[in-house]
Amino acid sequence: MEHLIIFLPLIGFLFCFFLGKNFNFKISQILTTSFLFISAILSWILFFYYLGEKDTEVIHIFNWFNSGNFIVDWSIRIDSLTTTMFVVVCSVSACVHLYSIGYMSDDSSKERFMGYLSLFTFFMLILVSSNNLLQMFFGWEGVGLASYLLIGFWHHKSSANNAAIKAFLLNRVGDFGFALGIAGIFFIFGSIEFDVIFNNTENFKDHSITFLGFSFSTIDFLCFLLFIGAMGKSAQLGLHTWLPDAMEGPTPVSALIHAATMVTAGVFLVARMSPLYEYAEVTNLFITFIGASTAIFAASIALTQNDIKRVIAYSTCSQLGYMFFAAGIGAYNASIFHLMTHGFFKALLFLSAGSVIHAMHNEQDMRKMGGLFKKIPFTGTMMWIGSLAIIGFPYFSGYYSKESILENAYYSNSSMATFAYSIGILTALLTAFYSWRLLFMTFHGETRSNNKTFDNAHESPLIMTFPLLLLAFGSIFVGMFFANFYIGKMQYTFWGEAIILQDGKHYYLPFIQTLIVKSSVAIGVVLAALIYFYKKNLSKKLAENLNPLHSISYNKWYVDEIYNYIFIKPYFFLANLFWKNGDEKIIDGYGPNGISKIISVSSNYLSRFQSGYLYHYAFAMLGGLVILLTWFIYY
Amino acid sequence: MTDIPLLSLTIFLPIIGALVILLIKEDEKSVNNIKKVAFWTSIGVFILSLLIWLQFDSSNPGYQFEEKFRWFNDFNFYYHVGIDGISLFMVILSTFLTPLCILASWENIKKRIKEYMLAFLFLETVMIGMFASVDILLFYVFFEAVLIPMYLIIGIWGGEKRIYASFKFFLYTLLGSVLMLIAIVAIYRFTGSMSILELQGNNFPKNIQIYLWLAFFASFAVKIPMWPFHTWLPDAHVEAPTAGSVILAGVLLKMGGYGFIRFSLGMLPEASQYFSPLIMILSVIAVIYTSLVALAQTDIKKLIAYSSVAHMGIVTIGIFVVNSQGLEGAMVQMISHGIVSGALFLCVGVIYDRMHTRDINFYGGLVNKMPIYATVFMIFMLGSVGLPGTSGFVGEFLVIVGAFQYSSLVVIGAASGIVLSAVYMLYLYKRIIFGLIENEKLTEILDLNLREKIILIPLALVVIMIGIFPNIFIEPMRLPLELIISNYELANGK
Helix, strand or coil: CHHHHHHHHHHHHHHHHHHHHHCCHHHHHHHHHHHHHHHHHHHHHHHHHCCCCCCCEEEEEEEEEEECCEEEEEEEEECHHHHHHHHHHHHHHHHHHHHHHHHCCCCCCHHHHHHHHHHHHHHHHHHHCCCEHHHHHHHHHHHHHHHHHHHCCCCCCHHHHHHHHHHHHHHHHHHHHHHHHHHHHHHHHCCCEHHHHHHHHHHHCCCEEEECCEEEEHHHHHHHHHHHHHHHHCCCCCCCCHHHHHHHCCHHHHHHHHHHCHHHHHHHHHHHCHHHHCCCHHHHHHHHHHHHHHHHHHHHHHCCCCEHHHHHHHHHHHHHHHHHHHHHCCCHHHHHHHHHHHHHHHHHHHHHHHHHHHHCCCCCEHHHCCCHHHCCHHHHHHHHHHHHHHCCCCCCHHHHHHHHHHHHHHHCCCHHHHHHHHHHHHHHHHHHHHHHHHHHHHHCCCCCCCHHHHHHCCCCCHHHHHHHHHHHHHHHHHHHHHHHHHCCCCHHHHHCCCCCCCCCCCCCCCHHHHHHHHHHHHHHHHHHHHHHHHCCHHHHHHHHHCHHHHHHHHCHHHHHHHHHHHHHHHHHHHHHHHHHHHHHHHHHHHCHHHHHHHHHHHHHHHHCCCCCCHHHHHHHHHHHHHHHHHHHHHC | CCCCCHHHHHHHHHHHHHHHHHHCCCCCCCHHHHHHHHHHHHHHHHHHHHHHHHHCCCCCCCCEEEEEEECCCCCCCEEEEEECHHHHHHHHHHHHHHHHHHHHCCCCCCCCHHHHHHHHHHHHHHHHHHHHECEHHHHHHHHHHCHHHHHHHHHHHCCCCHHHHHHHHHHHHHHHHHHHHHHHHHHHHHHCCCEHHHHCCCCCCHHHHHHHHHHHHHHHHHHCCCCCCCCHHHHHHHHCCHHHHHHHHHHHHHHHHHHHHHHHHHHCHHHHHHHHHHHHHHHHHHHHHHHHHHHHCCEHHHHHHHHHHHHHHHHHHHHHHCCHHHHHHHHHHHHHHHHHHHHHHHHHHHHHHHHCCCEHHHCCCHHHCCHHHHHHHHHHHHHHHCCECEHHHHHHHHHHHHHHCCCHHHHHHHHHHHHHHHHHHHHHHHHHCCCCCCCHHHHHCCCCCHHHHHHHHHHHHHHHHHHHCCHHHHHHHHHHHHHHHHHHHHHCCC
């Protein structure tokens, strides 16, 4: 069963890649989509199977490579963490596959698109089911490749190509850390198998390692390196700039890769390595800090963006921040639970946004929307459900997971956790604000689009709305159904050995704190309503009066511009410097060209001796004779 | 099978093919026969080398398929050839790439086809002979003989500045060779033996090792090439015809790495340890420096040439950290680079044959007209970038693992290749393949023809095969490399 789940998407890809062109594109679409639905159903079965008490199972496939005692196997590790990821990845992917049939109906290379989606799913499943770090790295870079291919899917668009390269490179910066981390773990533990690492963690608790002349706590250091990889993949502060640009890809891609699955791989990595992270005190503080900062930073940008997809992209970035700070304070279960619920509601939001864009004929600017609810009520409802889930409206799925993260932060005894808690509440307010801003600007009020577009706006076909319905179901009920297993009374039976759990009490926030959380969300919604629904002019006035703040947010804190100045330009400058001055002037100039110049100059000089005049030669002979004679006479 | 001198047959079959070609008169009609003879000869050699691989015994760390005849009566010089796990894949790399090269030259070589094919077959013989030599003098003869056909290939069938390039190539490599010859003479004076087999281990006092090591270094560092002895490579590549570049990048650069493992590590372990910091510094500079320079190039071939220098930097790091991961990684990286960079040069050749320019800015949007080309190019690009699942990853990653045990500075240098290689390769790919066709001359460009598919698709499959099943390649080289490592550790008292 596990094999089927993982390899069906691969078969789908191979079919599209090698044979897709030979058949009608419908064959590719039907094949990949039905494979994904089979995978999804099987993964739900597996998931329910693992809801109860069940040991980790490792299925060995074959040996990948051996070098000395560096042994890497292809294998499948199944535990409740894996089954959770299976369910999220396969379900969202199946919905996205189905949705894409409708969304990409005008595109000329449908089989290529479906193939890439399946390829991505395969790599993602390999990533989450790995039993060692290197197979995980294989999946990790593989999803990066799929993301690169899909962001740049419309390869005639220069902006899409640039975004694809940016995504790949920033991910690679993270992978640089990840690769070093794997090498370091092998150096310390002598193995990269999870079980070996986890069983020996205790022995290296007080161990320290010298790197670049500094001494670090070994586990802190290794965890830090791995976390750099996680930051790249999950677009955390500093390495986040690729995610908004990745919206250049088709919307189903954004829903699958850049919201629900791939970007959460970093969170998965930290949770998977939780037995190691448990001992990484300093790194955990760092993770909490980065997570919380990313949460508020990205939310602050989402406030003013006008591109509907970018708002959701920054919202993803911000929600990933939540997951990381939960992981940083040790609440891995809350973190993964939020990953799961977020997977559903964020995919729902993105696909609904896609439906809006589809209805508006590829218009993404919210300033040219408005009043669409009358035209596309179903999509509007779906967007409402997604937004209610993301702000944590009671009994929607986001409510359970986000609440749990805040609870854990509140009861954790460190000042960093307190910082994260207050940031978390503030971010919740901002989240509510930008979510409702999006709803109001898109669906309500007067329309700002031209009449023709507005009149032609129509609800998407069933093939696109049906996946929305499935995801909406998930967004509403996943929290309610599974909270007990992930964060509630059943958590010990459910998780087993898969991740490290905090001590078992299920906390409830004190009444006053609950009130603060709830009212901050309410304030966000009310503010959005006030500014974008009731008082239309207020937003302009606010933008003018708060100009510096507004432009910082609107221009994404100028991070791209800063990077351009401190990284990209010097990089190209150095490249040319090394080439023109280093290679051509210095190495060639003083090396081969210099030597040949010396030789040709000196031979020119020497050739003057061959003048051809007899008396020159005779004179030279005479001179030589004199010198020789003098020599013999005196010595 | 022991009665058939399989190895010698493999070495000299190309010469036999060359003799046959000599008998064919070069005119319009028989030109095709010349090509066919050359091609099928090289295929025959490839099959023979696969037979060697099939019969190869991985549990034997020493030389197999040995053949030994006395060469001079009064001296200890032998025609002594054999294959061990280190040379096995170098030989197969040579025999695999040669038929592809001949196929790649099918249409784009227009003048002196007979001499061209002769040069290639002769080149194949000396390449195989060099990797199979167990006698140092024999090795030297082959090692030098490689220069001659290569020099001719660049100098006769090359581009506009071919004379400058071929001279630079010749002078650089000759300078190294002269020093190596002196070292070989010195070794014979000291030991009276020329057998690699007998000289393995720690046979020289340390101060002499240091001089010998430097002499060998001069030769191998130019060949591989290491920074700052690399500037001959971009020029040679740019001016060489496609097939010449393929052999240059695919096999000739590996002579340096092979030499480092065989001679520097195998015979001069104390000096190797003494000089390993020097190697590390030069290699790390090579990885970073040439990756940057590669980005600035406007000539596709030059860009790939510079990327070769960076990749070889990873190889030299792997060799001189002297542990199983490092050495095996370096070997796999050499095999992988041979395939990937050879394939990349073939890819450049494909569009060069159509458009007669290698200027990156000339191209753009090729994916619209050449989807199959775009796909195979993508696979080689990913191999070059070292994506897991391709051949480039295994070697690079093993070197990183090996380097971590050596020094933190070196491992950062080696790992920086992960980011830097992606920068120039993705940027290159984007500029050539993606986008819309803006250059009018490209509107009629054709996708791969059958001949080109036959060349490129097997290479693409090999890239992925090495990525998924690298053990096939690591297994045979394990024991001989372990032997070198244990000698090294013994000599340096570890």
